[in-house]
Amino acid sequence: MKVLKFGGTSVGSVKSILCLKRIVEKEAKRQPIVVVVSALGGITDKLLATAQMALSGDELYKKEFDAMVTRHHQMIDTIITDPKKRENLFFSVDVLFDQLKSIYYGVYLIHDLSDKTRNAIVSYGERLSSHIVATLVKNAKLFDAREFIQTEHKNKKNVLDSELTSGLVRKAFEELPRISVVPGFISRDEHTGETTNLGRGGSDYTAAIIAAALNAEVLEIWTDVDGFMTADPRVIRTAYTINELSYKEAMELCNFGAKVIYPPTIYPVCIKNIPIKVKNTFNPNGPGTVIKDKIVNDRKVIKGISSISGTTLITVTGLSMVGVIGVNRRIFTALAVNGISVFLVSQASSENSTSIAVKDSDADEAVNVLNDEFAKEIETGAMFPMHAESGLATIAIVGENMKHTPGIAGKLFGTLGRSGISVIACAQGASETNISFVIDGMYLRKSLNVIHDSFFLSEYNVLNLFICGVGTVGNKLIEQIKLQYEELKLNRRLKLNVVGIASSTHAIFNRDGIDLDNYHEQLKNSKESDTSNLRKEVIGMNIFNSVFVDCTASKDVSALYQEFLEHNISVIAANKIAASSDYGSYIRLKKTALSKGVKFRFETNVGAGLPIIGTINDLCNSGDKILKIEAVLSGTLNFIFNELSASVPFSEAVKRAKEQGYSEPDPRIDLSGTDVIRKLVILTREAGYKTEINDVEKHLFIPEQFFNGTLEEFWRNLPQLDADFEERRKNLEAFGKRWRFVAKMEMGHTSVSLQEVEKGHPFYNLEGSNNIVMLTTERYKEYPMLIQGYGAGASVTAAGVFANIMSIANI
Template sequence: MRVLKFGGTSVADAKHFLYVADIIEQKKRQEQVAVVLSAPAKITNHLVNMVEYTLNGINIESNINDAERIFIELLNGIAHVQPGFNDVALRNIVQKEFFKLKQLLYGIALLQYCPDRVHATIICLGEKLAIAFMEELLIARGCNVTVVNPVDKLLAQGGYLESTVNIPESTWRIRRSSIPNDHIILMAGFTAGNEKSELVVLGRNGSDYSAAVLAACLRANYCEIWTDVDGVYTCDPRKVPEAQLLKSISYQEAMELSYFGAKVLHPRTISPIAQFKIPCLIKNTNNPNGPGTLISHIEVDEANPVKGITHLNNMAMINVSGPGMQGMLGMAARIFASISRAGISVVLITQSSSEYSISFCISQSDVLNACKVLEEEFHLELKNGLLEPIDVIKDLAIISVIGDGMRTQRGLSAKLFSALASAKINIIAIAQGSSERSISVVVEDHMTTMGIRVAHNMLFNINQIIEVFIIGIGGVGQALIDQIHRQQKWLKNQNIEICICGLANSRVSLTNANGINLDNWRTELIQGKEKFHLESLVNLVQKNHLLNPVIVDCTNSLSIAKQYADFLANGFHIVTSNKKANTASMTYYQKIRMIAKKSRKKFLYDTNVGAGLPVIENLQNLLNAGDELIQFSGILSGSLSFIFGKLDEGMSLSEATIAARIHGYTEPDPRDDLSGKDVARKLLILAREVGYELELQDIHIESILPEDLNVTEKKVEDFLLKQLPTIDHIFDTKIRNAHKEGKVLRYIGEIRNNGCCKVTIKSLDKTHPLFSVKDGENALAFYTRYYQPIPLVLRGYGAGHNVTAAGIFADILRTVTWKTRDY
């Protein structure tokens, strides 16, 4: 025997209804089946609203018409496809049932009161008609059908609107019925009968429970719950697209997941099937060949100790505290007894170790009632100051991590708390079940989705996620985009998922939280209409709950650099080749680092000094290991390295500068390179990195251009072709003099151990580590306590779009700071 339950979306229209009939017939060929149906989607909502609106004097004509239309369209659709389907008889049944419904609602309107018994009769109409429709459809297909009336066969105890089935008695009643083995059994879900044979319902969404009860009564081999999702996921896939389908979970895990908010199963469904060890399979009506999720008595999966993350929204926490709590016996009993008498469900409980307070979570809709009963229970204690006024924190949510294997795994709580902390989510309370298969945290309600995403990414995702926003789409920016595009697949194989979610230049920006199509980004950017604004990026990140957003600044803009503090404060990492922030005032320099530390975000700028060379990272490693800089000497400009190398080969200064510009080594205006200010900025960054609190004006700069050469009023082309050649003879003389001594000219930056920094032209002999550096290379010689007399030398290309982009790319990858699944 196999019990099949189909939810409301599975019988929502004729197409789905026919799918369900196909599944039933296919399963019938394997073994006898019993089928439980919910009402078609939206019907129960309409019926509940009809009662509520009638009591409040609201017109319900549209609700009645909409509900009746759903059934008529269902009939018409099935009759159009299925020969022999008796839609005429069913149409009469629908008309009669809706006539009765209107009479009941008319009586409610007159009395301005709806007895629970009548309420129950109204809201189960959808299931009753769904069974009638399925019976006629299966008969039309030549099947033998027996309809079981749940009011007669399922004995329930409790109120008319929330009852629990007595399984032993119901088993006897069902087994007393003689049902041929070749018959399909049909039963309406959600419904049962009390001792007086009156109709009662099993609570909202109780059809799952009906199926579990029927499976228990029949001692079925399997219970299948057919719905509109593929099974149970690691968390809600609507909130976390990366959620993974679970192949199997235990009864206990399913119970915890459903209790803490998983929507696939009703919490009471698990108990009957667990009691008789009946496997339960969750399947998708729209994907019948999918594997689904099996709920059964399984061994602990050591490889996957965490099975799911679930949540409950719209919660409130009530705190009962005061000096009267300490040492007073029975306080907890009185608190929860009063809450129980009020019919309020307590979801989570936590108590301070000092016994000074007890806190518990309930639905926010129950807060007023809870406070009322507590104030009545503890009237004297509150009056005499033994208890403080009842404290309520609203707008909360509970996030729970669940799994049988958690009992034997260390560090899971630390991982969860670390993930929440990384997203700046405050944990208000913590609770762990005595079974140790769940850990729950209470957070602010509006942080739920972000909390679930970061926790899921920490505990389940193999891939680390980096969401990149690139500002500045010049040569370096374009090279970076191309590099990321080429490497995305390779990085995915290394468990790093990087996507570009934003591009911006001085005119327009383009954003897509799911990642921009890099095959066509140029066209899309041109067609963009929005300008770049920090506020729009912050809204995008918050709305889409991005996990690891990174601002990448490929500009030379001071206005962008001035926003770094705001970027960091709003949750972005920053990767930049722009030197303006690190060479601004010392006050701003320190502010950026303070905010980065406070917000736990990274500020990475290795390309500020050495383009693709890992200068800053290596220097920081030396300092962190206790090394100390004694002296520094370096060629810090790829363009000037190229120019001075060409001077060695016999080119004039003007010819070498033009050649450097053609190769793309210089700034758009080569005077920015020849002035020495760019080298000075790099030198200042290095000096500040080792602890010298200097400003840019503290760097002594020897410009390549003589002071009496007026270059400010000339166009670039005029400067290169007319003005720069006028000083070629000066450098010709310097080169000849250097060569006579066996030396070469190099433009270098120096830091002395007294903090003196200067940028200057120097003649170097063959013993100097910078002697052979040319052709666009950078070279940095660090003389330290550990590296002397032979210095640590970092050498490589220091100019070019691809080299700089590669350095930025390396910094972007450094924003991945933690590992997953390494229990």
């Protein structure tokens, strides 16, 4: 035989209760079954709320009562087609409603709502629904759970008398009907005969008690989800159904907030080794979750994550606690006597403090109870008054295989730390099935997502990107991400989730991801935005595994890096300003990234997609010392000097560089050497030398006056230089030499200048807008290292930024 329990959502609507009918009648063809039902969805809350209204003398309780009657009547009218059955059911239901109406009226008249009366009122939900189900399902027999589910009053609670109840259940079902219907949740006090209940979720418990007493083949819990999920799907969209759980794992998940089944449900069936199946009433063909003793070939280290929001941490502390036996006994006894549940305990090895986690709703009473218990010690100063910290959340990661896998706790806390999440208290039992910890409640969503992602409970590793700048580089980057998106998901299990895109005037944000097919249209229709709003949105989203990608040349945007890094947001910059600004700011950015466990990457600041900075880092990190750097770092200037010929004067070469997108919109930025100087400063710093922009010796090739005035004046005056450049070019050609604008660093001394290079020099045959860097180090002294390639252009720069993103994803 089987026991099937149907929750409130499974009987709460016409659609769901008809699904119940199909499931039950199909199962009954195979074997006898016991069906345990909850009240119609939401009715239990409505019963209690209406009682409170009656207690306060609010006559609107009558309206609420009538609404409950109407809801049940409408359901009966819709689902019971046989006139005689419908008439009999209406009679039975109305008798119950008449009783309930009288009880409410009594509460209203005498303004008293005792526990006895409240228990009686709340029992009507299941009593009503069980009558409806017993009539709806063919050949079903209705039982009254109060005849065999017996409780006794202990510690202010109704506690099941297991031995008595088991015997009564076996007696009640001695002759087992094909289909038995039992109201869940409700019970009776064995001494007084009063109606009691098994607490919220008690219908699950009723089903488990019956299953254990009757040695059922299986206990099926039918609800509105497909089973236990790896995490709350409302918080983690990538959460999925767990196929199998052990009893221990299920118990741990239930105790820490997973609302799939009521925690006490597991014990009665566990000791009888009866499996539990969690199934979806609306998806009966789904596999659901099976809970059993042993799981074969179980390789998952972590099975699921659960959490409790609304946590208060109370710390009991004092020097008198050290070495004193019985302090913890007093703590827990005092709380237990007052009906306060503690769900996490953390104690220092010095024994001078014990921290306990309780629900926020119990916090004030718990503090008062403990202050009273230790009043004498507090008065003498041997102990301090209780310290309570609210607004917290408790998270548990659960999995029996954790005990066979070293380093789980280290990985857990390292992952949280890199995301800027501090652990306030933690607890881990010797069984290692559950690691629980307390955090600031504002980081709950972020914590759940980063843990789910880190422990591969998610189908994909997710990187959340904020992209600032939608010019040539930004657009190319987004295009490359879009093209690689499916490939990375398929072969790397990596999901690049673009959650923010900002231009200089507008911005859009969506933590679930932005549609990259029409982001231009979304940006155009969005509200205006500035750097202040950008900072607020990026930090305020508080999203895990987040990366800010700067594809602008904005000083204001680069000024945001420090705060982003402090909030554990990695930064990737195509923008050169931050890495070449004052040395103190540069070092602070690097140190902040290191201390926070996030990344500050700016490989494309020099050489676009060429691996120049990374190579210098690798050399220095391996113990080599950079002695000299010689480089052609401006693709724009190299293009200009390669274009020069008898038929292409200097002014025309500059114009071509702008037209083909190699130069800045204002070419004077390139011609002044500013861009090259910034790049040289960055390389010198990465090589381990302290330098500032003003330390670089500048030997420019254009008179200073050409950099003054408007851009129009510059273009008008530029041809004045053509004759001089042509004469110098002819002389250069006669000697078989070429011009290269060279950046140089030697033992920390830096300079930029236009140099003449001969045939055979590594820089001589440098084509187009290519860059080249020659590194002389202690290891590469006789034969310097050369890095050469395409060093300009939106596509290669975007590819370099993409490579930086991938390097973070690989961590």
